[in-house]
Structure formats: structure tokens, C-alpha cells
Amino acid sequence: AQTVTQSQPEMSVQEAETVTLSCTYDTSENNYYLFWYKQPPSRQMILVIRQEAYKQQNATENRFSVNFQKAAKSFSLKISDSQLGDTAMYFCAWTGNQFYFGTGTSLTVIP
Amino acid sequence: DTAVSQTPKYLVTQMGNDKSIKCEQNLGHDTMYWYKQDSKKFLKIMFSYNNKELIINETVPNRFSPKSPDKAHLNLHINSLELGDSAVYFCASSQGDRNTEAFFGQGTRLTVV
Numbered sequence: 309a310q311t312v313t314q315s316q317p318e319m320s321v322q323e324a325e326t327v328t329l330s331c332t333y334d335t336s337e338n339n340y341y342l343f344w345y346k347q348p349p350s351r352q353m354i355l356v357i358r359q360e361a362y363k364q365q366n367a368t369e370n371r372f373s374v375n376f377q378k379a380a381k382s383f384s385l386k387i388s389d390s391q392l393g394d395t396a397m398y399f400c401a402w403t404g405n406q407f408y409f410g411t412g413t414s415l416t417v418i419p
Numbered sequence: 420d421t422a423v424s425q426t427p428k429y430l431v432t433q434m435g436n437d438k439s440i441k442c443e444q445n446l447g448h449d450t451m452y453w454y455k456q457d458s459k460k461f462l463k464i465m466f467s468y469n470n471k472e473l474i475i476n477e478t479v480p481n482r483f484s485p486k487s488p489d490k491a492h493l494n495l496h497i498n499s500l501e502l503g504d505s506a507v508y509f510c511a512s513s514q515g516d517r518n519t520e521a522f523f524g525q526g527t528r529l530t531v532v
Contacts, residue, residue, distance in 0.1 A: 343520060347460075351507060353523035395461055406452070406475055407513075407521050409462040 312402050314410035321390045322418050328375075329385045329413045331400030341403045342376070343385045347412075348396040356398070357384065390417045425510050425524035432500055433532055440495045440527045442510030450474075450478050451493040452521065453485060454509040462509070468493050500531045 312333045321327035322338055333342070344356040359367045360374050366374050371391075375384045395417045400410040423444045432438050444451060453465040467475040467487040473485065482498045493510060510524040 349520050351526045353509065353511075353521075353526075355520045358520060359452075399462065401521075405500075406464055407511075412460045414460075 312400055312408050312410040314398075314400055314413050317341070318414045318416075320386075320416040320418055323390055323392060325390055326386060326388045327390055327415065329387075329398050329400075329415065331383045331385070331410055333381050333383065333400070333402045333408075333410075335381070335402065336405065337419065338405065342374075343401040343403070343407075344372070344374070344383075344385045345399045345401060345409075346394075346396045348393075353399075357385065359409045387415075390418050392419060422522050423510060423512055423524040425527050427449040427527060428525060429528050429530075431530045431532065434502060436500050437496070437498045438500060438529070439497070440508055440510075440529075442495070442524055444491055444510075444522070446512055446522060447491075448512040448514050448522075449490060450513050451487070451490075452509075452511045452513075453493065453495050454511060456495055456507040456526070460504070461513060465508075466495075472531050489496075496531075500529075502531050505529055505531045509532075 314331050340361045342359045346354045346356045357367050357369045357372050371388045373386045376405050397412045397414050402408045426441050450469045452467045455463050465479045468487045471487045484496045486494045507526045507528050509526045511521040513519050513521040
């Protein structure tokens with residue numbers, strides 16, 4: 309079965325600090341894609357970052373970067389220089405024949 | 420221009436009623452989805468349509484029926500609404516290739532009273 313696990317239901321970080329959100333997944337496939345989505349209180353789902361499984365280089369988008377460990381099936385998100393606007397639910401997702409989402413991590417950035 | 424639009428954004432209705440949520444995407448995508456997000460924020464796939472054909476139907480009560488008149492639209496009709504149907508429903512679309520992101524509508528908050 310394809311599953312995505314986010315083991316941290318809630319996290320908090322001081323403004324300007326760095327935080328890492330964990331995600332693991334389970335698949336027998338070799339070629340797939342991973343995503344992190346952000347859902348702020350407005351409830352709009354926003355793509356944060358994408359990683360191709362065949363690429364060893366970790367994806368980076370401004371303050372957001374991932375640590376992709378394919379053998380360990382781990383895909384964590386690092387947010388640097390946290391800002392108040394980063395407060396949101398964060399969902400890890402894996403694509404097979406559909407998007408499989410994790411249970412989410414609620415991140416609060418503290419002023 | 421809004422890429423994926425859902426209407427209405429909010430829907431309050433009584434138990435037993437029938438309601439519909441509309442979804443349209445202007446991205447030219449081949450695949451559209453309906454997700455249900457419960458009070459714990461879990462996102463569960465309900466339906467997936469590829470070129471107007473249903474390709475996934477998770478264990479959803481048959482009171483829920485998707486209708487796709489064309490590949491730009493995927494509407495969700497719900498019969499005999501129950502209290503447990505209260506949730507946020509998201510429509511999304513993607514190109515269907517695994518390397519493309521899913522674009523989401525703004526969600527419809529359904530409240531059954």
C-alpha cells in the first residue's frame with residue numbers, strides 16, 4: 309500500500325529560526341515525485357516545493373529546501389529564516405496514480 | 420484568471436437535502452480530483468477523473484456522485500446529506516503526469532445541520 313507519514317502533528321518555531329518537518333513514504337516504485345504543500349488559514353493549498361525521485365540533488369526554493377533520502381524513503385522540509393506568514397498546515401505528498409497526502413503538520417511561527 | 424474554481428465557497432444545508440458543488444479548471448489538464456478534508460485536516464481522495472472517465476473511486480458512499488460534462492468540469496453531487504458529510508471539499512486538477520503538481524480550488528466548506 310502506498311502511504312505517506314508525517315509524524316509531527318504540531319510544531320512551532322521562533323521567527324527567523326530554522327525548522328524541519330519530517331515525512332516518510334512507502335512505495336515499491338522507483339520513479340515518482342514528491343511534493344510539499346502549504347495550507348494557510350485561508351485554506352488554499354499552495355505548492356511549496358517539488359522533488360523528482362531520480363534526482364539526487366535536493367530541491368531548493370528560496371528559504372525552503374528538502375532533504376531527500378531515497379533509500380530511507382524520507383523527504384523532510386527545511387524552512388530557514390521562518391516568517392510569520394509561514395504559519396500553516398504543511399502536507400507532504402507522493403504521486404503514484406493519484407496524489408497521496410500525509411496527515412499534515414501544523415506549524416506555528418512565534419513572533 | 421483563477422486556475423481551479425469551485426462554487427460555492429460555503430454551503431450550509433439541512434440533513435436530508437441534496438446539494439451540488441461545481442468545479443471548473445482552465446488549465447487544460449486531463450485529470451481532476453475531489454478530496455474531502457475532515458476536521459482533523461486529513462485529505463482523503465474521493466474521486467479522480469481522467470478525460471471524463473472515472474479512474475479512482477475510493478470507498479465513498481454512493482450518495483456522492485461525480486459528474487464530468489467535459490474535461491474542464493468535475494461537479495460533485497451529494498444526495499441525502501448527513502451530519503458526517505460536514506467537511507471541506509477540494510477540487511483539484513493536474514496534467515496527469517506524475518511530475519506535475521496538483522492545482523487546488525479554494526475549497527467548499529459544507530456544513531450539514
